[in-house]
Amino acid sequence: MNNICLRWLSFALGLALGLVPHTVPAAEAGVSDKEIVLGQSLGLTGPLAELASDITHAAKAYFDMVNAQGGVHGRRLRSVVLDDGYQPANTLRAVRQLVEDEQVFALYSMTGTANVAGVLPMLAAEKPPVPVFAPFTGAESLRDPFNKLVFHIRASYFDETELIVKQLTQLDLKKIAVFHQNDAYGQAGMKGVQRALEKRGLQPVAVATVERNSVDVA
Secondary structure, eight states, X not given: OOHHHHHHHHHHHHHHHTTSOSSOOTTOTTBOSSEEEEEEEEOSSSTTHHHHHHHHHHHHHHHHHHHHTTOBXXXXXXXXXXXXXXXXXXXXXXXXXXXXXXXXXEEEOOBOHHHHHHHHHHHHHSSSOOOEESOBOOOGGGTSXXXXXXXXXXXXXXXXXXXXXXXXXXXXXXXXXXXXXXXXXXXXXXXXXHHHHHHTTOOOSOEEEEOTTOOXXX
């Protein structure tokens, strides 16, 4: 079991469930007298399958613990998990199903920058809007401009790449190349590295990409 997943998931859900009052109007989506329904769309198949499996197992362990202690204000947590294969188009369909058919109270721990970004307009248009907790992405585009529907737990890619470049340059390693995924996720990381290098008067000595969902890295 991934202890890190458990820690940030418990914190995220603490935020999420703090929004659930003791008495909930009958029209509140995903919340009844007996349960709170949460939704998750992530790549249980595809290149992130191993990571996604860790996330879902961590979530189940946490939910089981909360439910064994009586739930939240007496309501049990129930999670509906759908596989999107790490494909943004599949994520959109899965989230539509979670919101319209399952009527979830909130989404949590979704994976992928493009996946999360692609569903935010739909979630914002819902009445009431559907929040997203602890998305597994550090993209700056999901942080700036501020979006009140998205609650971030992990560091941003700008924060991570700044510290990576700082560590390398403190070791007097100045010739830094970048190999990144050719999508919104990889481009966000690339932008973070460029920003950190420029701050130190440097540029990447080489840049190469790999296509999303591909193992062709020759």
